[in-house]
Amino acid sequence: MSDDLIRLSAADLASKLASGEVSSVEATKAHLDRIASVDKDVHAFLHVSEAALQTAAEIDAKRKAGEKLGPLAGVPIAIKDVLCTSDMPSTSGSKILEGWVPPYDATVVAKLRAADLVPLGKTNMDEFAMGSSTEFSAYGPTHNPWNLDRIPGGSGGGSAAAVAAFEAPLALGSDTGGSIRQPGAVTGTVGVKPTYGSVSRYGAIALASSLDQVGPVSRTVLDSALLHDVIKGHDKRDSTSLRDEWPSFADAATAGLAPGSLQGVKIGIVKELNGDGFQQGVKARFADAVALLTSAGAEIVEVSAPSFEYAISAYYLILPAEASSNLAKFDSVRFGLRVNPEGGGTVEQVMSATREQGFGPEVKRRIILGTYALSAGYYDAYYGSAQKVRTLVQRDFARMFDEVDILLSPSAPTTAFPIGEKIDDPLAMYLNDLTTIPANLAGIPGMSIPMGLADEDGLPTGIQLMAPAREDARLYTYGAALEQLFEQSWGHTLISKAPSLSASEQSAATEGVV
Amino acid sequence: MAARPELMDYDKALEMFEPVVGFEVHVELSTKTKMFSDAPNEFGGEPNTNITPVDLGLPGSLPVVNGQAVKYAISLGLALGCSIAPTSRFARKNYFYPDLAKNYQISQSDEPIAFEGSVEVEMPDGTLFTVPVERAHMEEDAGKLTHVGGSTGRIQGAEYSLVDYNRAGVPLVEIVTHPIIGAEHLAPELGAAYVETIRDIVRGLGISEAKMERGNLRCDANISLRPRGQEKLGTRTETKNVNSFRAVERAIRYEIQRQAAILAAGGSITQETRHWHEDTGRTSAGRPKSDADDYRYFPEPDLLPVEPSLELIDELRAALPESPAVMRTRLKAEWGFTDLEFQDVKNAGLLGEIVETVSAGSSPQAARKWWTGEIARLANAAGPEVEASSLVTPQQVAELITLIDSGELTDRLARQVLEGVIAGEGSPSEVVEKRGLKVVSDDGALIAAIDDALAAQPDVLAKIRDGKVQAAGAVIGAVMKAMKGQADAARVRELVLERAQA
Amino acid sequence: MPDPRRGPNRLGAMSEITREQVEHLAGLARIALTPDEIEKLTGELGHIVDSIAKVQEVAGQDVPATSHPIPLSNVFRDDVVGETLTQEQALAGAPEHDGSRFKVSAILGEEQ
Ligand SMILES: [Mg+2]
């Protein structure tokens, strides 16, 4: 019974909750049990909530009392540790915030609570969301449920792994350059980076303010849509928050399941996002996907975005620059770690010692890089130029979207690589975000859905859909349609092929490729 | 202890060098909430209570611009004769300091909301001097540090410091002038008059309490000297937080004398901040400008451009009060005061009180006489902190003057009434009633008292009858005494002369 | 004020990162890097900067800068007081305080 519960989609679980067939306490308990049994190996969670069962019981009581509840009421959810939670530590994966409990909830967390979801705990991540593998977490890496020796992607490896390992049906992530979509690709799950400004950033510990966006992580497109419906909308505490009225994304996803929903849809294949350096198995699955879409009546065109060649460089200037400033607040005065140098010292020395010990290597690397990019004499050449590239990337998108309804690319150039493989090679690590970065620079929405397993390693690949700014609904419609096409062609969901992580199969999984 | 620096005689310094000054004035806006958070914008209070996560720079918190502060900044820009930028932007000024919660200050760097204006400043001799304004930009204040341990309470020698973030995020407008050339030997006086003019402007706009002693208005004074005939500006020093008009004047004079002595001896000026010491009347060296001052400005990604509509700008322009310079010229003409009288009122800071007293029905001269006379005297007697305007309202003064004009009070009685009003006994009429201070205007009662007094002093009566009119004083005194002062002395005199001839 | 020392683009010549530069940057960023870290970062930064300096190739004079992905302007808040933190909440996460204020060790430098 409890094993069935954890394998349900959020939508299916929600309907069982609504009908009274299952209680939220049962569902929550099933997921807490799963966490207890597999998270030693997966390490998706940094903190498991002590209040989850209590919260679930309260929601069950509300339902019993006949209160009108939201569509996801009673469904458990995992929360990326980048988000502030007033009842759980919020560390952003860093030692410098170890044990810090904020005096407030992030707006998205408050929305989850208001919609009666059940927070299960906080998920692991690269420190301050800097990384593509979750290896830069100060609390140790998360392991990919498909192969525990492999990375789960990053920075939101914890959220993706939690969902892939059936520790939670849903999770929240944050995506600055691909941190929702790339982990989705390498764990065989779904992740969405919404239009910049459509989901509040208030209470999301900032990495790069002009790029960060909170979004849903799930195992199905509909589940992401349902979660996106909960967290979207204007927030007066975030100046960059859009005032748009958003359509129901769940309705948009449902519309995609109708027969012929892909008929005549113009789909652009971005030439620059599928070239050399992409793993063979990724390219093969992508070709399969294009063939499937063609057979479903979609019109495929190749489009080109010449500026994308410069996008990753612009990103690695804008992100460190903004991050170097955003992370200045970690100074040991008002919160977090304080390290006193031996024999005492001035406040300047205390700050420097704290930041030396409290930050990991990738954080220091990016702060120094960002400080350089902004410093006198270099600003125009680096930060200034990067912002111009951003304009060019936007222009490329605008031109392509004049021609097509939606853009497609692989979500990541490779499948999950072995833990430790790229940790000492920052440039190689940075290339993981090649496909996802342009959407962040332009502020447009992007989605990753499972695209099948690569032949050479049997690991998941992902396909990325991108839509014009404010057209997140298109992602859900075409994403749901494509997900249905894939599953019809495979005869099963991709995630159903993931190792069960039960005691017997676990050892097999750790031995290598399944 | 450093040796007392050598100072050059002021007149000699001016002979050799031309002084160039410039000012950065920070004005705290009196909005209800802070610049970027909805915490109350309040002075004092229990430490660390007027704060939100934004003011503490807590992880995840985000700034949102106070629309009222933007309107105030535009009004101030317009009052300074500035152009209002169609687009202005906030930027981050990055530097680490414990009073700066985020370790960056949100300010406007390249794109201020107001730029290129000028302020007419009235010099002590009554002439106007035009101060060129480079820009006025919005930014946020920092928290307050208290240095503990050591003897001075200053930063040097302190063992530790305490931080209160109540002031963090208070909205500021910083007004920056261009280098001001041509004030010559009046440069110190210009400084004081400029800051005073800024105070009057922001008070007139009602956008700041503008109390220098409370730090609502803070002035940094830049001073440099250049040898006569040289084109290039000299190296400047920036004297920080000179917090009274008088201090601005003294600090500029001091820096001119100090820099002149160094330059004349072949030395050079270090570009640095300097601190003003009110007690000793000197400045001391602060932080040198160096390569380490790399603020790494970049556009604040959490905030959006400010693009005021022309309609809004026009609306705010139409609502501007008269500028202090124009208002003074007008009032001087309307009131008919002498230069000296007007200067007195201005220096006493009583222009506004007199305006209101006159509009409540008083004559300008009577209003001037009472405010700069008896009321100022009482304020003085009450202590150095007490301002005349805090004792009585212009409406009360106007009522008092009306009672005098109608003959119901003598000046002497009016002074007693004033004391009653200040003591909280009520309005002037109420005090007259309660204390029974009305002038006796009943001739019958006066004549009876005069006849009694004349009868009691037959020698005086004889003298008056002999034409020695000045002798009447003794009788008048006796009558006034009998009437307990509640008689009009002039009327008594008339009646005494009349009765003596009877 | 615009920084007068912000020099013109020095295309090409600036990707050579020196040890001293990294030391200076670490000072600005208030991180007490060890000599080993400085050594390592000097090399890595040089590599990274070389590979990302290409942004200058396409950043022509005629291309405007984009600082916000979705253009908005005039986002203002009403001047109305909201909820504040209690003193206890404010100090709860502080490494050190005196009961009402945050406590830091002696300050060397001057205010800015
Ligand atoms: Mg200044």
Ligand SMILES: [Zn+2]
């Ligand atoms: Zn300032």
